[in-house]
Every structure is written in structure tokens, then in C-alpha cells.
Amino acid sequence: MTTHRVMQLSAKRTALAIAQATDIVPGPGEIAVRVRALAVNPFDRYVEALGDLISAYLTYPVVPGSDVAGDVVGVGEGVTRFRVGDRVLGHAAGLEKSRNNPAEGGFQERVLLLDHMSSPIPDHLSFEQAAVLPLGLSTAATSLFQRDLLGLSAPRSKPAPRGEVLIVWGGSTSVGSNAIQLAKAAGYEVLTTCSPRNKAYVEKLGASHVFDYGAADVERQIGKLLRGRRVAGAVAIGKGAAAACIDILAACQGKRFVAQVTPPASFDDVTPGPGRWRHLLPAFLKMIYGNLALGLRARRKGVAMKMVWGGSLVDNDVGPMIYKTFLPEVLANGSYLAMPAPDVVGHGLESIPAAMERQRRGVSARKLVVTL
Ligand SMILES: NC(=O)c1ccc[n+]([C@@H]2O[C@H](COP(=O)([O-])OP(=O)(O)OC[C@H]3O[C@@H](n4cnc5c(N)ncnc54)[C@H](OP(=O)(O)O)[C@@H]3O)[C@@H](O)[C@H]2O)c1
Numbered sequence: 001m002t003t004h005r006v007m008q009l010s011a012k013r014t015a016l017a018i019a020q021a022t023d024i025v026p027g028p029g030e031i032a033v034r035v036r037a038l039a040v041n042p043f044d045r046y047v048e049a050l051g052d053l054i055s056a057y058l059t060y061p062v063v064p065g066s067d068v069a070g071d072v073v074g075v076g077e078g079v080t081r082f083r084v085g086d087r088v089l090g091h092a093a094g095l096e097k098s099r100n101n102p103a104e105g106g107f108q109e110r111v112l113l114l115d116h117m118s119s120p121i122p123d124h125l126s127f128e129q130a131a132v133l134p135l136g137l138s139t140a141a142t143s144l145f146q147r148d149l150l151g152l153s154a155p156r157s158k159p160a161p162r163g164e165v166l167i168v169w170g171g172s173t174s175v176g177s178n179a180i181q182l183a184k185a186a187g188y189e190v191l192t193t194c195s196p197r198n199k200a201y202v203e204k205l206g207a208s209h210v211f212d213y214g215a216a217d218v219e220r221q222i223g224k225l226l227r228g229r230r231v232a233g234a235v236a237i238g239k240g241a242a243a244a245c246i247d248i249l250a251a252c253q254g255k256r257f258v259a260q261v262t263p264p265a266s267f268d269d270v271t272p273g274p275g276r277w278r279h280l281l282p283a284f285l286k287m288i289y290g291n292l293a294l295g296l297r298a299r300r301k302g303v304a305m306k307m308v309w310g311g312s313l314v315d316n317d318v319g320p321m322i323y324k325t326f327l328p329e330v331l332a333n334g335s336y337l338a339m340p341a342p343d344v345v346g347h348g349l350e351s352i353p354a355a356m357e358r359q360r361r362g363v364s365a366r367k368l369v370v371t372l
Contacts, residue, residue: 003023005349006349009064010061024103027076029078029116031076031118032072033071034110035111037127039131039132040067040352041067041359042359050267058095065094065105065108068092070087072086073110087127088119088120089133089134092105092134116323119328131367138311140179141178143308144186145182150235152166153187157330157335162186164232165190166231167231167245168183170194170237170261171190172364177202177340191208193212230254241261256303266283342366344369
């Protein structure tokens with residue numbers, strides 16, 4: 001029996017630690033991948049700090065991690081797109097309710113990926129570059145294309161202009177970088193916000209109008225630009241994004257719908273282990289109050305809003321539409337960029353906690369990556 005190393009939570013409220021796991025043979029619709037690079041996301045920290053509170057359905061051991069790139073080492077029944085030796089990237093879906101499987105968590109040397117949540121890596125991209133994509137891409141795609149969210153038309157390699165503007169608040173985030181590119185590929189004009197230092201970055205991704213979210217009169221500036229234009233809705237990423245998007249859309253023509261990516265309270269100060277309630281309780285109260293306040297604001301202003309769950313595309317038509325149909329072609333022809341660019345924090349599973357801590361302290365238009 002062969003084994004590999006894994007970074008896991010062995011039981012509720014334990015800290016992440018390295019353990020050994022048995023290699024698993026891929027089942028129908030799955031591939032086994034030797035991971036060469038992985039990226040970290042805010043949610044990975046939350047699983048450790050408050051996992052049993054936000055994802056009580058998970059059975060232990062739990063292996064966090066969504067973003068992986070590596071070599072295919074096994075192919076399950078019915079998989080025709082991949083062969084052993086292929087280079088792939090994929091959204092590791094182990095934390096999804098429908099999967100709930102440590103073998104599908106990204107923080108390990110060998111992982112099981114779903115065929116429909118994986119794409120080939122073209123030769124011009126390294127594993128480190130490819131690993132930046134999955135959760136940012138999945139969350140953006142869910143926001144834009146899932147029918148109960150913005151429900152926009154599907155992205156294409158040669159889009160036809162639709163004459164509508166999509167607002168992506170927080171365009172330099174990982175989710176925002178993908179939302180800009182996906183919206184552009186679906187034929188929408190993109191208006192976005194970021195810090196002034198990232199203006200050229202979001203323009204390179206396809207944004208036509210860029211505003212500084214820190215400017216005191218940013219909403220007035222955006223409202224002025226949108227006067228007489230038709231909007232396709234908004235993706236709200238970052239602190240304060242949802243309230244700003246509600247206010248802007250309330251004065252616009254078109255789809256008054258906010259896909260809310262960032263919740264109204266941050267759990268960044270919650271650390272795992274004893275004493276976590278000191279930060280957790282105020283964060284929870286802020287979350288409850290924030291959700292109520294946003295709901296009332298949206299209703300008062302005639303704007304619809306819904307929270308995004310970035311992994312929900314695993315179980316609907318958006319997942320295969322992105323990873324099987326859209327991404328392989330546009331990554332290969334270079335019209336879709338694997339962004340934000342990777343910052344490699346270290347090599348080996350041991351580097352994951354350092355990468356997560358750097359993520360907590362904040363990044364700007366960068367994705368933190370660990371090589372294996
Ligand atoms: N709902 C879900 O399923 C889901 C999934 C994934 C992520 N998320 C959430 O989405 C957010 C983004 O995650 P990520 O991994 O994409 O983040 P990230 O790349 O780590 O975000 C870093 C970026 O945040 C930007 N930023 C900071 N404050 C901002 C603000 N007030 N408004 C707009 N942008 C701001 C910074 O932009 P500048 O440097 O240009 O200032 C920086 O480039 C987080 O809140 C995360 O928890 C939710």
C-alpha cells in the first residue's frame with residue numbers, strides 16, 4: 001500500500017498538522033494527481049479557525065485547500081479528457097458538502113480531482129502559474145453565470161458585445177481578476193474598483209473603467225459614468241463592497257442584482273485553539289447585524305442580493321462549462337490570463353501555514369503559492 005503526505009485537521013478544533021494518507025484509486029469521473037503547486041485562500045484559514053461552525057457537515061480528518069496543479073497519475077472510469085502524465089489544474093472539491101472527502105482536499109501530495117473541475121495546463125504556463133486559478137475562477141464563474149445569481153450569458157473565446165456594463169467591485173482580488181476576464185469573455189463591458197497602483201493591472205485583464213475604491217466620492221463618480229448606460233449587475237468583493245454596489249445599482253437602469261462574495265464581517269482575527277471566542281463572538285455578532293443591515297438596505301432601494309458560495313458550481317452546469325468547455329481553449333490561446341501572478345512562499349507542505357499567515361496579513365494582486 002502506497003502513502004503520501006497530507007496537511008490535515010485530524011479532529012474538530014485541532015490545528016493543521018502533517019500526516020500520512022493512503023493513496024486512493026480514482027473512481028468514475030475522477031483523476032488522481034501528483035500535486036506540484038498549490039495556492040492558499042482565505043477560506044482555508046477559516047476551516048481551521050472555525051471549521052465546525054461554518055461547515056459543520058465536514059467529517060474528520062479534513063484536508064483544506066482548493067487550488068492545485070500537477071501531473072495526472074491515475075484516471076477513473078469514464079474519463080476521456082486526461083491521460084497519465086498530463087499536466088492539469090483543478091478545483092479540489094473535498095470541502096464541498098456533496099463531496100466531503102479528505103482525498104479531494106488540496107493540501108496534500110496526491111489528490112483526487114473531479115474530471116469536470118479540471119483543465120489541461122498549456123505548455124506556456126508553469127504549475128505555479130496554473131495553481132493560482134481554481135477558487136478565484138470558480139467563485140467568479142458562480143457569481144456571473146449561476147442562474148440564481150447574475151445568470152449572465154456564457155463566456156466564449158470570441159464574444160459578441162452585449163452593450164451592458166458589469167460592475168466588479170474589488171477587481172485586483174483573486175476573485176475579481178477572474179470576474180473581469182469572464183465578464184469580458186461573456187461580452188460585457190467591465191467597470192471595476194481597486195487601489196490606484198493596480199489600475200494598469202485590471203486594465204490588462206479587460207476592465208474598461210477603473211475607480212479607486214478608497215476615494216471619498218467613488219460612488220458618485222461611478223454613478224456619473226453609468227448615467228444612461230444599461231447595467232448587468234454587480235459582483236461585490238471586499239470590505240464595504242456590497243453596500244456600495246447596492247447604492248450604485250439603485251440609481252441604474254438594467255439588472256439590479258448584487259452577487260455578494262465577501263461577507264459583512266471578517267474572521268481574519270480569529271485564531272484556532274483556546275480563546276478563539278474572544279474574536280469569534282464579536283465577528284459573529286457583526287455578521288448577523290451586517291447581514292440584516294444589508295438585506296434592509298437592498299430591499300429599501302429595490303436591489304436584489306444573494307451571497308455566493310464559490311464551490312457550488314461543482315454540482316451544476318457552471319463547473320463543466322468553465323473547466324471543460326471554456327478554460328482549456330482560452331488558456332491555450334493566451335486570451336485568458338492566469339492571474340493574480342504567483343508569489344511562491346516556499347516548498348513542501350510545511351510552508352502552508354506561512355503562506356496562510358501571509359494571506360491573512362494581506363496581498364495586493366498576488367496569489368500565494370507553495371510548491372511540492
Ligand atoms: N463567497 C465565497 O465563496 C468566496 C470565495 C472566495 C473568496 N471569497 C472572499 O472574497 C474576497 C476576496 O478573496 P480573494 O482570495 O480574491 O482575495 P485576495 O486576492 O487575497 O484580495 C486581495 C485584494 O483585496 C483588495 N481589497 C482590499 N480591500 C478592498 C476593498 N475594501 N474593496 C475592494 N478590494 C479590496 C486589494 O486590492 P488593492 O491592493 O488594489 O487595494 C487586494 O488586491 C475575500 O473577502 C474572501 O473571503 C468568498
